[in-house]
Amino acid sequence: MRIPLPLPTPDTLAGRVILVTGAAGALGRVAVAACLSAGAEVILLDRDVPALERLRDEILTRQPGAALSLFPFDLAGAGPEHYRELAATLERHAPCLDGLLHSAAHLDHLEPIACLPPERWFQSLQVNLHAPYLLVHHLLPLLQRSSDASVVFTSDSSARQAEAYWGAYGVSKVAVETLARILGREWQVNDHLRANVLVPGPVASPMRHRAFPGTEKDLTGPHSLAKLYVYLLGPESRDHSGQVFTFQDENHVLRSG
Numbered sequence: 001m002r003i004p005l006p007l008p009t010p011d012t013l014a015g016r017v018i019l020v021t022g023a024a025g026a027l028g029r030v031a032v033a034a035c036l037s038a039g040a041e042v043i044l045l046d047r048d049v050p051a052l053e054r055l056r057d058e059i060l061t062r063q064p065g066a067a068l069s070l071f072p073f074d075l076a077g078a079g080p081e082h083y084r085e086l087a088a089t090l091e092r093h094a095p096c097l098d099g100l101l102h103s104a105a106h107l108d109h110l111e112p113i114a115c116l117p118p119e120r121w122f123q124s125l126q127v128n129l130h131a132p133y134l135l136v137h138h139l140l141p142l143l144q145r146s147s148d149a150s151v152v153f154t155s156d157s158s159a160r161q162a163e164a165y166w167g168a169y170g171v172s173k174v175a176v177e178t179l180a181r182i183l184g185r186e187w188q189v190n191d192h193l194r195a196n197v198l199v200p201g202p203v204a205s206p207m208r209h210r211a212f213p214g215t216e217k218d219l220t221g222p223h224s225l226a227k228l229y230v231y232l233l234g235p236e237s238r239d240h241s242g243q244v245f246t247f248q249d250e251n252h253v254l255r256s257g
Contacts, residue, residue, distance in 0.1 A: 180195045
């Protein structure tokens with residue numbers, strides 16, 4: 001079903017606390033800016049501390065007094081105990097969590113499975129699949145305290161087709177979509193808790209360049225996803241869970257079960 005995206009207002013996400021992983025990445029930066037502009041308090045999580053600090057400075061230059069906080073965290077190197085510690089720290093930072101956007105992703109390059117070293121396989125699944133599970137698992141008590149909590153997983157329009165050479169990245173994206181659907185069904189009894197999948201489509205980004213070098217010229221930029229981020233993390237999508245939302249254009253999204 002093709003759905004028109006409403007125009008966010010400065011209070012669409014007012015009063016909400018939203019955590020964005022991969023906040024310093026191309027898509028994460030768009031999500032952070034969109035959520036702040038819609039009135040949310042945003043927690044920026046990324047392993048790249050200098051990039052986080054640059055992003056903070058850029059935002060505060062444009063929006064003095066913006067409600068944001070930085071949490072350096074390496075998804076690739078973190079074990080379950082680190083996620084427990086992160087959850088405990090966040091609990092001291094905020095009384096609840098209203099949104100969790102999994103924007104962080106890891107893709108080296110396309111290659112046959114036969115050439116894929118186990119080390120790269122494990123790293124890709126750690127960032128793209130294990131980290132989203134561990135974050136949801138350990139942050140669930142904070143999410144349950146919200147009156148309307150939204151968890152958004154990010155998939156990939158190319159990797160999800162299970163084409164040759166997409167390796168561990170492709171496997172992880174198919175798996176994380178299944179995780180979101182399972183959570184959506186398990187949370188049906190909780191009308192204040194939902195999980196969905198965002199498929200950005202072919203937008204210009206460093207990751208897109210690694211997968212398809214030289215093809216970005218005619219692609220739309222990540223900024224075009226701003227409305228979609230606010231829609232999925234805000235009240236307009238409250239009745240949808242376990243769904244896949246595929247970006248169509250700046251004003252429309254395709255929803256499928």
